[in-house]
Amino acid sequence: MPDPALHALSFRDVLDIISTWTIPVLLAGIPLLALFRRVKLYPAFLEGAKAGFETAVRIIPPLVAVFVLLAMLRASGAMDAAAELLSPVTGAVGIPPSVLPLVLIRPLSGGAAQGVVADVLRTEGPDSWAGRLASVMAGSTETTFYVLAVYMGAAGISRHRHAIAAGLLADAAGFTAALVVCRLVFGG
Protein backbone atom coordinates (compact mmCIF):
# COMPACT_ATOMS: atom_id res chain seq x y z
CA MET A 1 0.00 0.00 0.00
CA PRO A 2 1.32 3.48 -0.77
CA ASP A 3 2.28 5.63 2.16
CA PRO A 4 -0.56 8.02 3.07
CA ALA A 5 2.00 10.78 3.73
CA LEU A 6 2.86 11.63 0.14
CA HIS A 7 5.88 13.69 1.08
CA ALA A 8 7.43 10.63 2.71
CA LEU A 9 7.56 8.60 -0.49
CA SER A 10 10.40 6.12 -0.37
CA PHE A 11 12.58 5.32 -3.35
CA ARG A 12 10.74 2.01 -3.67
CA ASP A 13 7.39 3.79 -3.83
CA VAL A 14 8.61 6.07 -6.62
CA LEU A 15 9.79 3.13 -8.75
CA ASP A 16 6.53 1.35 -7.96
CA ILE A 17 4.50 4.35 -9.15
CA ILE A 18 6.53 4.50 -12.38
CA SER A 19 5.99 0.76 -12.97
CA THR A 20 2.27 1.01 -12.25
CA TRP A 21 1.46 4.17 -14.18
CA THR A 22 3.67 4.29 -17.29
CA ILE A 23 1.75 1.84 -19.47
CA PRO A 24 -1.79 2.99 -18.53
CA VAL A 25 -0.82 6.65 -19.03
CA LEU A 26 0.63 5.92 -22.47
CA LEU A 27 -2.36 3.71 -23.39
CA ALA A 28 -4.75 6.53 -22.57
CA GLY A 29 -2.58 9.50 -23.52
CA ILE A 30 -1.25 8.55 -26.93
CA PRO A 31 -4.63 7.86 -28.58
CA LEU A 32 -6.02 11.07 -27.05
CA LEU A 33 -3.03 13.05 -28.32
CA ALA A 34 -3.51 11.48 -31.76
CA LEU A 35 -7.19 12.41 -31.74
CA PHE A 36 -6.34 15.96 -30.74
CA ARG A 37 -3.72 16.19 -33.50
CA ARG A 38 -6.22 14.75 -36.03
CA VAL A 39 -3.98 11.79 -36.85
CA LYS A 40 -5.56 8.84 -38.66
CA LEU A 41 -5.33 6.82 -35.47
CA TYR A 42 -6.58 3.38 -36.42
CA PRO A 43 -4.67 2.95 -39.72
CA ALA A 44 -1.48 4.08 -37.96
CA PHE A 45 -2.08 1.56 -35.18
CA LEU A 46 -2.67 -1.29 -37.61
CA GLU A 47 0.46 -0.42 -39.57
CA GLY A 48 2.61 -0.42 -36.42
CA ALA A 49 0.99 -3.57 -35.05
CA LYS A 50 1.89 -5.40 -38.25
CA ALA A 51 5.54 -4.47 -37.64
CA GLY A 52 5.13 -5.91 -34.14
CA PHE A 53 4.14 -9.25 -35.63
CA GLU A 54 7.17 -9.17 -37.94
CA THR A 55 9.43 -8.41 -34.95
CA ALA A 56 8.10 -11.45 -33.09
CA VAL A 57 8.77 -13.63 -36.13
CA ARG A 58 12.31 -12.20 -36.44
CA ILE A 59 12.99 -13.22 -32.84
CA ILE A 60 12.23 -16.91 -33.54
CA PRO A 61 15.57 -17.96 -35.14
CA PRO A 62 17.86 -16.67 -32.37
CA LEU A 63 15.35 -17.96 -29.80
CA VAL A 64 15.56 -21.47 -31.29
CA ALA A 65 19.37 -21.38 -31.34
CA VAL A 66 19.72 -20.17 -27.74
CA PHE A 67 16.94 -22.37 -26.29
CA VAL A 68 18.45 -25.47 -27.92
CA LEU A 69 22.00 -24.60 -26.83
CA LEU A 70 21.01 -23.93 -23.21
CA ALA A 71 18.82 -27.06 -23.09
CA MET A 72 21.76 -29.16 -24.34
CA LEU A 73 24.11 -27.60 -21.79
CA ARG A 74 21.60 -28.33 -19.00
CA ALA A 75 20.71 -31.89 -20.06
CA SER A 76 24.35 -32.92 -20.49
CA GLY A 77 25.29 -31.67 -17.05
CA ALA A 78 27.80 -29.21 -18.53
CA MET A 79 25.76 -26.28 -17.20
CA ASP A 80 25.86 -27.60 -13.63
CA ALA A 81 29.60 -28.21 -13.91
CA ALA A 82 30.17 -24.66 -15.18
CA ALA A 83 27.92 -23.21 -12.47
CA GLU A 84 29.89 -25.17 -9.88
CA LEU A 85 33.17 -23.92 -11.32
CA LEU A 86 32.01 -20.31 -11.40
CA SER A 87 30.21 -20.40 -8.05
CA PRO A 88 32.97 -18.43 -6.25
CA VAL A 89 32.46 -15.58 -8.76
CA THR A 90 28.65 -15.68 -9.03
CA GLY A 91 28.31 -16.25 -5.29
CA ALA A 92 30.49 -13.25 -4.47
CA VAL A 93 28.65 -10.95 -6.90
CA GLY A 94 25.26 -12.39 -6.03
CA ILE A 95 23.92 -13.19 -9.48
CA PRO A 96 22.27 -16.55 -10.24
CA PRO A 97 24.37 -18.80 -12.52
CA SER A 98 21.55 -18.82 -15.11
CA VAL A 99 21.85 -15.03 -15.55
CA LEU A 100 25.63 -15.10 -16.07
CA PRO A 101 25.44 -15.98 -19.81
CA LEU A 102 23.34 -12.82 -20.29
CA VAL A 103 26.13 -10.61 -18.94
CA LEU A 104 28.63 -12.23 -21.30
CA ILE A 105 26.50 -12.18 -24.46
CA ARG A 106 24.62 -8.85 -24.06
CA PRO A 107 27.19 -6.52 -25.72
CA LEU A 108 27.72 -8.95 -28.62
CA SER A 109 24.29 -10.08 -29.76
CA GLY A 110 20.86 -8.62 -29.04
CA GLY A 111 19.02 -11.66 -30.37
CA ALA A 112 21.05 -14.11 -28.29
CA ALA A 113 20.61 -11.92 -25.20
CA GLN A 114 16.82 -11.98 -25.70
CA GLY A 115 17.09 -15.75 -26.03
CA VAL A 116 18.95 -16.04 -22.72
CA VAL A 117 16.39 -13.83 -20.95
CA ALA A 118 13.51 -15.83 -22.43
CA ASP A 119 15.18 -19.07 -21.31
CA VAL A 120 15.64 -17.78 -17.74
CA LEU A 121 11.99 -16.62 -17.66
CA ARG A 122 10.81 -19.97 -19.04
CA THR A 123 12.85 -22.23 -16.78
CA GLU A 124 12.98 -20.25 -13.52
CA GLY A 125 9.77 -18.23 -13.85
CA PRO A 126 9.32 -14.54 -14.76
CA ASP A 127 8.54 -13.58 -11.15
CA SER A 128 11.55 -15.37 -9.65
CA TRP A 129 14.65 -13.47 -8.49
CA ALA A 130 16.60 -14.67 -11.56
CA GLY A 131 13.71 -13.76 -13.87
CA ARG A 132 13.34 -10.24 -12.53
CA LEU A 133 17.09 -9.61 -12.51
CA ALA A 134 17.51 -10.88 -16.09
CA SER A 135 14.59 -8.66 -17.20
CA VAL A 136 16.04 -5.50 -15.67
CA MET A 137 19.59 -6.26 -16.85
CA ALA A 138 18.49 -6.82 -20.43
CA GLY A 139 16.33 -3.70 -20.44
CA SER A 140 19.03 -1.39 -19.12
CA THR A 141 21.89 -2.33 -21.47
CA GLU A 142 22.51 -2.37 -25.22
CA THR A 143 24.23 -4.43 -27.92
CA THR A 144 27.33 -2.23 -27.75
CA PHE A 145 29.41 -3.81 -30.53
CA TYR A 146 26.49 -3.79 -32.94
CA VAL A 147 25.70 -0.11 -32.28
CA LEU A 148 29.34 0.85 -32.78
CA ALA A 149 29.66 -1.16 -36.00
CA VAL A 150 26.54 0.46 -37.49
CA TYR A 151 27.19 4.04 -36.38
CA MET A 152 30.95 4.24 -36.93
CA GLY A 153 30.63 2.32 -40.17
CA ALA A 154 27.99 4.72 -41.50
CA ALA A 155 30.32 7.68 -41.02
CA GLY A 156 33.32 5.80 -42.44
CA ILE A 157 35.28 5.99 -39.20
CA SER A 158 38.05 3.48 -38.65
CA ARG A 159 39.66 4.87 -35.48
CA HIS A 160 37.00 4.60 -32.75
CA ARG A 161 39.15 6.08 -29.95
CA HIS A 162 37.43 5.54 -26.57
CA ALA A 163 33.99 4.52 -27.96
CA ILE A 164 34.28 0.81 -27.08
CA ALA A 165 35.56 1.59 -23.58
CA ALA A 166 32.70 4.05 -22.94
CA GLY A 167 30.10 1.60 -24.31
CA LEU A 168 31.35 -1.35 -22.26
CA LEU A 169 31.60 0.81 -19.13
CA ALA A 170 27.97 1.81 -19.70
CA ASP A 171 26.99 -1.85 -19.95
CA ALA A 172 28.94 -2.70 -16.79
CA ALA A 173 27.24 0.20 -15.00
CA GLY A 174 23.83 -0.93 -16.27
CA PHE A 175 24.40 -4.49 -14.99
CA THR A 176 25.68 -3.32 -11.63
CA ALA A 177 22.87 -0.81 -11.20
CA ALA A 178 20.32 -3.48 -12.22
CA LEU A 179 21.68 -5.80 -9.53
CA VAL A 180 21.62 -3.11 -6.82
CA VAL A 181 18.17 -1.77 -7.77
CA CYS A 182 16.67 -5.28 -7.96
CA ARG A 183 18.12 -6.09 -4.53
CA LEU A 184 16.51 -2.97 -3.09
CA VAL A 185 13.15 -3.38 -4.83
CA PHE A 186 12.63 -7.14 -4.99
CA GLY A 187 15.02 -8.40 -2.29
CA GLY A 188 17.07 -11.51 -3.04
Add this chain to the structure above:
Amino acid sequence: MGAILAVLMALSVVVAAVRGKLPDVTAAALEAAGKASTFALGLVGVLALWMGLMRVAEEAGLVRWIAWLVAPVLRRLFPEVPADHPAMGAIVMNVAANVLGLGNAATPFGIRAMQELETLNPRPGTATDGQVMLCALNTASVQLVPATVIALRVAAGSRAPGEIIGPTLLASLCGVVVAVVAARLLARVTRPKEG
Protein backbone atom coordinates in the same frame (compact mmCIF):
# COMPACT_ATOMS: atom_id res chain seq x y z
CA MET B 1 27.99 -16.07 -32.30
CA GLY B 2 28.43 -19.01 -34.67
CA ALA B 3 31.71 -20.06 -33.06
CA ILE B 4 30.23 -19.81 -29.56
CA LEU B 5 27.26 -21.99 -30.58
CA ALA B 6 29.44 -24.59 -32.31
CA VAL B 7 31.93 -24.95 -29.45
CA LEU B 8 29.32 -25.08 -26.68
CA MET B 9 27.04 -27.51 -28.55
CA ALA B 10 29.97 -29.84 -29.26
CA LEU B 11 31.01 -29.54 -25.62
CA SER B 12 27.57 -30.56 -24.35
CA VAL B 13 27.52 -33.58 -26.67
CA VAL B 14 30.97 -34.68 -25.45
CA VAL B 15 30.04 -34.19 -21.79
CA ALA B 16 26.75 -36.04 -22.34
CA ALA B 17 28.52 -38.92 -24.10
CA VAL B 18 30.99 -39.29 -21.22
CA ARG B 19 28.21 -39.25 -18.66
CA GLY B 20 25.89 -41.51 -20.67
CA LYS B 21 23.26 -38.79 -21.11
CA LEU B 22 23.09 -38.59 -24.90
CA PRO B 23 19.37 -39.54 -25.13
CA ASP B 24 18.57 -36.77 -22.61
CA VAL B 25 20.44 -34.21 -24.71
CA THR B 26 18.64 -35.25 -27.88
CA ALA B 27 15.26 -35.03 -26.20
CA ALA B 28 16.06 -31.69 -24.54
CA ALA B 29 17.37 -30.12 -27.77
CA LEU B 30 14.30 -31.09 -29.80
CA GLU B 31 11.90 -30.09 -27.06
CA ALA B 32 13.59 -26.69 -26.67
CA ALA B 33 13.32 -26.00 -30.41
CA GLY B 34 9.59 -26.61 -30.22
CA LYS B 35 9.26 -24.46 -27.11
CA ALA B 36 11.07 -21.58 -28.85
CA SER B 37 8.42 -21.25 -31.53
CA THR B 38 5.47 -21.37 -29.11
CA PHE B 39 7.25 -18.88 -26.85
CA ALA B 40 7.80 -16.49 -29.76
CA LEU B 41 4.09 -16.71 -30.69
CA GLY B 42 3.36 -15.54 -27.15
CA LEU B 43 5.23 -12.33 -27.96
CA VAL B 44 3.07 -11.37 -30.93
CA GLY B 45 0.20 -9.78 -29.02
CA VAL B 46 2.21 -7.47 -26.79
CA LEU B 47 4.67 -6.46 -29.53
CA ALA B 48 1.82 -5.73 -31.94
CA LEU B 49 -0.02 -3.65 -29.33
CA TRP B 50 3.09 -1.72 -28.38
CA MET B 51 4.47 -1.08 -31.84
CA GLY B 52 0.99 -0.07 -33.00
CA LEU B 53 0.69 2.39 -30.14
CA MET B 54 4.18 3.78 -30.81
CA ARG B 55 3.38 4.24 -34.50
CA VAL B 56 0.40 6.34 -33.41
CA ALA B 57 2.68 8.27 -31.03
CA GLU B 58 5.10 8.94 -33.88
CA GLU B 59 2.28 10.21 -36.14
CA ALA B 60 0.97 12.41 -33.33
CA GLY B 61 4.37 14.08 -33.00
CA LEU B 62 5.40 12.66 -29.63
CA VAL B 63 8.99 12.15 -30.85
CA ARG B 64 9.30 15.88 -31.61
CA TRP B 65 7.83 16.70 -28.22
CA ILE B 66 10.39 14.57 -26.40
CA ALA B 67 13.10 15.96 -28.68
CA TRP B 68 12.17 19.46 -27.50
CA LEU B 69 12.47 18.27 -23.88
CA VAL B 70 15.91 16.64 -24.25
CA ALA B 71 17.44 19.25 -26.59
CA PRO B 72 18.80 21.59 -23.85
CA VAL B 73 20.63 18.72 -22.12
CA LEU B 74 22.03 17.38 -25.37
CA ARG B 75 23.40 20.78 -26.46
CA ARG B 76 25.59 20.69 -23.34
CA LEU B 77 26.87 17.20 -24.19
CA PHE B 78 27.94 18.33 -27.69
CA PRO B 79 29.59 21.71 -27.04
CA GLU B 80 31.49 21.66 -30.34
CA VAL B 81 28.31 21.32 -32.43
CA PRO B 82 26.58 24.62 -33.31
CA ALA B 83 22.97 24.59 -32.05
CA ASP B 84 21.59 25.27 -35.55
CA HIS B 85 23.76 22.65 -37.30
CA PRO B 86 21.82 19.75 -38.89
CA ALA B 87 23.88 17.34 -36.76
CA MET B 88 22.22 18.69 -33.61
CA GLY B 89 18.72 18.12 -35.01
CA ALA B 90 19.56 14.53 -35.95
CA ILE B 91 21.15 13.85 -32.53
CA VAL B 92 18.09 15.16 -30.71
CA MET B 93 15.68 13.10 -32.83
CA ASN B 94 17.87 10.00 -32.40
CA VAL B 95 17.77 10.26 -28.61
CA ALA B 96 14.04 11.06 -28.54
CA ALA B 97 13.20 8.05 -30.73
CA ASN B 98 15.37 5.85 -28.47
CA VAL B 99 13.52 7.05 -25.37
CA LEU B 100 10.24 5.93 -26.93
CA GLY B 101 11.82 2.60 -27.89
CA LEU B 102 11.45 3.29 -31.62
CA GLY B 103 14.61 1.44 -32.69
CA ASN B 104 13.65 1.48 -36.36
CA ALA B 105 13.19 5.25 -36.32
CA ALA B 106 16.21 5.98 -34.10
CA THR B 107 18.83 4.28 -36.27
CA PRO B 108 18.40 6.44 -39.43
CA PHE B 109 18.56 9.60 -37.28
CA GLY B 110 21.67 8.26 -35.54
CA ILE B 111 23.36 7.43 -38.84
CA ARG B 112 22.54 10.87 -40.23
CA ALA B 113 23.88 12.47 -37.03
CA MET B 114 27.16 10.53 -37.35
CA GLN B 115 27.53 11.63 -40.98
CA GLU B 116 26.72 15.27 -40.17
CA LEU B 117 29.24 15.19 -37.31
CA GLU B 118 31.80 13.85 -39.78
CA THR B 119 31.39 17.07 -41.84
CA LEU B 120 32.63 18.97 -38.75
CA ASN B 121 35.53 16.52 -38.28
CA PRO B 122 39.00 18.05 -38.76
CA ARG B 123 40.46 14.50 -38.95
CA PRO B 124 38.12 12.41 -41.14
CA GLY B 125 38.29 8.72 -40.25
CA THR B 126 39.11 9.36 -36.59
CA ALA B 127 36.08 9.65 -34.31
CA THR B 128 35.45 13.09 -32.81
CA ASP B 129 34.47 13.61 -29.16
CA GLY B 130 30.90 14.22 -30.35
CA GLN B 131 30.75 11.03 -32.41
CA VAL B 132 31.96 8.98 -29.45
CA MET B 133 29.43 10.74 -27.22
CA LEU B 134 26.59 9.87 -29.61
CA CYS B 135 27.69 6.22 -29.74
CA ALA B 136 27.95 6.17 -25.94
CA LEU B 137 24.39 7.51 -25.64
CA ASN B 138 23.22 4.78 -28.00
CA THR B 139 25.09 1.95 -26.27
CA ALA B 140 23.43 2.90 -22.98
CA SER B 141 19.76 2.24 -23.45
CA VAL B 142 17.28 4.67 -21.95
CA GLN B 143 13.81 3.52 -22.81
CA LEU B 144 10.61 4.63 -21.16
CA VAL B 145 9.08 1.18 -21.63
CA PRO B 146 11.31 -1.86 -22.33
CA ALA B 147 8.62 -3.38 -24.55
CA THR B 148 10.48 -6.49 -25.73
CA VAL B 149 11.39 -7.52 -22.18
CA ILE B 150 7.78 -6.98 -21.10
CA ALA B 151 6.58 -9.08 -24.04
CA LEU B 152 8.99 -11.86 -23.00
CA ARG B 153 7.61 -11.68 -19.46
CA VAL B 154 4.01 -11.88 -20.69
CA ALA B 155 4.89 -14.87 -22.89
CA ALA B 156 6.42 -16.57 -19.83
CA GLY B 157 3.20 -16.02 -17.87
CA SER B 158 4.31 -13.29 -15.44
CA ARG B 159 1.83 -12.13 -12.80
CA ALA B 160 3.29 -8.60 -12.97
CA PRO B 161 5.00 -8.09 -16.34
CA GLY B 162 5.29 -4.32 -15.82
CA GLU B 163 6.90 -4.40 -12.38
CA ILE B 164 10.37 -4.09 -13.94
CA ILE B 165 9.65 -0.73 -15.65
CA GLY B 166 10.73 1.50 -12.75
CA PRO B 167 13.83 -0.52 -11.82
CA THR B 168 14.86 -0.77 -15.49
CA LEU B 169 14.52 2.98 -15.99
CA LEU B 170 16.66 3.72 -12.94
CA ALA B 171 19.33 1.15 -13.87
CA SER B 172 19.51 2.46 -17.44
CA LEU B 173 19.82 6.05 -16.20
CA CYS B 174 22.87 4.91 -14.21
CA GLY B 175 24.23 3.37 -17.41
CA VAL B 176 23.72 6.61 -19.34
CA VAL B 177 25.40 8.71 -16.67
CA VAL B 178 28.43 6.40 -16.73
CA ALA B 179 28.44 6.45 -20.56
CA VAL B 180 28.44 10.26 -20.64
CA VAL B 181 31.08 10.62 -17.94
CA ALA B 182 33.28 7.96 -19.55
CA ALA B 183 32.94 9.57 -22.99
CA ARG B 184 33.90 12.95 -21.51
CA LEU B 185 36.82 11.85 -19.33
CA LEU B 186 38.33 9.33 -21.75
CA ALA B 187 38.16 11.94 -24.53
CA ARG B 188 41.03 13.78 -22.87
CA VAL B 189 43.13 10.61 -22.78
CA THR B 190 42.55 9.58 -26.40
CA ARG B 191 42.46 13.05 -28.01
CA PRO B 192 44.93 13.21 -30.92
CA LYS B 193 47.84 15.60 -30.38
CA GLU B 194 47.40 19.03 -31.96
CA GLY B 195 49.39 19.92 -35.07
